[in-house]
Amino acid sequence: MKARTSLLLGSLSAALVAFALTSPHVVAADKVDPVADAKAFQNFFFQKFPDVKHEDFVNGPYSMNADMKRQWQEKEEFPPYEFALDAGKEMFATPFKNGKTYADCFPNGGIGIRQNYPYFDEKEGKVVTLELALNRCREANGEQPYSYVKDEMAALTAYMAFTSRGKPMDIKIPDDPRALAAYENGKEYFYTRRGQLNFSCATCHVQSPGERIRAEILAPALGIVNAMPIYRSEWSGMGTTSRRFTTCNSQIRGVPFNPQDDEYRNVEYYLSYVSNGLPISGPGARP
Amino acid sequence: MRIKMRNSVFTLVLLAAGPTYAVAAGSEDEFKAAYAAAEAANKEAGKLRNQWTTTANTLAAAKKAADAGDFDKATASAKEAEALAKASIYQATSEKTRWKDMEIR
Numbered sequence: 001m002k003a004r005t006s007l008l009l010g011s012l013s014a015a016l017v018a019f020a021l022t023s024p025h026v027v028a029a030d031k032v033d034p035v036a037d038a039k040a041f042q043n044f045f046f047q048k049f050p051d052v053k054h055e056d057f058v059n060g061p062y063s064m065n066a067d068m069k070r071q072w073q074e075k076e077e078f079p080p081y082e083f084a085l086d087a088g089k090e091m092f093a094t095p096f097k098n099g100k101t102y103a104d105c106f107p108n109g110g111i112g113i114r115q116n117y118p119y120f121d122e123k124e125g126k127v128v129t130l131e132l133a134l135n136r137c138r139e140a141n142g143e144q145p146y147s148y149v150k151d152e153m154a155a156l157t158a159y160m161a162f163t164s165r166g167k168p169m170d171i172k173i174p175d176d177p178r179a180l181a182a183y184e185n186g187k188e189y190f191y192t193r194r195g196q197l198n199f200s201c202a203t204c205h206v207q208s209p210g211e212r213i214r215a216e217i218l219a220p221a222l223g224i225v226n227a228m229p230i231y232r233s234e235w236s237g238m239g240t241t242s243r244r245f246t247t248c249n250s251q252i253r254g255v256p257f258n259p260q261d262d263e264y265r266n267v268e269y270y271l272s273y274v275s276n277g278l279p280i281s282g283p284g285a286r287p
Numbered sequence: 288m289r290i291k292m293r294n295s296v297f298t299l300v301l302l303a304a305g306p307t308y309a310v311a312a313g314s315e316d317e318f319k320a321a322y323a324a325a326e327a328a329n330k331e332a333g334k335l336r337n338q339w340t341t342t343a344n345t346l347a348a349a350k351k352a353a354d355a356g357d358f359d360k361a362t363a364s365a366k367e368a369e370a371l372a373k374a375s376i377y378q379a380t381s382e383k384t385r386w387k388d389m390e391i392r
Binding site: 037040041044187188191192193194195196198200202203206207250253254255257263 | 336337338339340341343371374375378379382385386387389390391392
């Protein structure tokens with residue numbers, strides 16, 4: 001009887017100890033911790049693809065497939081985004097009707113700053129992407145905003161990315177609960193399954209990078225935004241980050257949101273933050 | 288011969304009555320109810336920010352069939368659209384917590 005009681009008490013104490021040990025983890029897991037997230041996110045890819053150089057993840061499918069990489073390197077001698085780059089450079093320098101230019105709207109005259117976008121605007125309480133900042137700049141100077149998905153917007157962001165090539169992504173999350181909420185909402189969006197095909201962003205870009213989906217090789221999520229905007233052969237033209245998000249949604253049979261809706265701004269914030277430290281490689285070229 | 292004749296007349300009557308049956312009030316009402324239910328469910332999916340393109344396409348197909356007077360087809364499409372919208376609502380609701388299972392930690 002005594003033995004049974006002590007066994008029971010022993011089991012109870014063990015259970016209590018186990019509970020005490022595990023409960024802080026439950027609390028910790030629910031706490032928003034971007035630093036820990038980014039570390040885990042990057043380690044996941046580094047461990048999954050130990051042969052890929054860390055800075056090479058920004059080259060998307062080319063980091064996953066040697067044949068594709070060789071073809072792409074040859075293409076880069078006359079890159080398909082070159083026209084957009086030239087157009088963007090010219091547009092960037094051309095004054096608005098009021099005589100001001102884009103340079104007046106951005107730190108450092110807009111040169112070499114791509115790695116700092118998107119940022120959290122504490123005044124507005126929301127994430128501001130580079131595309132959004134460009135259109136706001138236009139509107140503040142009496143110009144019509146551009147379409148968010150291609151053409152002029154892609155050209156402008158291509159030029160701004162080009163001036164930032166090689167700079168490590170450097171996204172900040174200020175000590176502001178709204179910024180943490182935006183980051184967390186972006187993370188939720190990234191992992192949430194949607195559309196009739198029941199895919200999340202992570203289904204393709206975390207679970208299956210390097211695998212084929214039809215004729216394409218899926219890019220890793222790590223560094224995926226560093227290459228934006230991109231020329232896609234499938235599009236026969238340039239596309240922005242907004243275009244990438246909206247087309248991903250329609251491809252899985254989900255109704256896309258409007259470009260620059262909160263969901264897209266937040267998911268870009270999340271994806272950019274977890275790619276901190278990896279170089280800007282945009283504009284990119286993809287099949 | 289008489290039977291054949293009677294059958295032909297019957298067929299003619301049926302053919303003549305066919306379009307009338309197709310636009311019969313009951314069938315149109317059934318379509319309207321099914322379409323309204325599908326639209327309501329799709330609206331709810333919209334509030335959850337999770338509409339599916341297939342729901343919109345199936346709703347459009349239902350409307351097209353109704354405009355052509357084919358209420359059987361229209362009703363079937365509307366019911367299918369409602370089922371799709373309900374599935375998207377289920378997905379949005381369950382993913383509110385399930386997304387965490389996929390997170391890299």
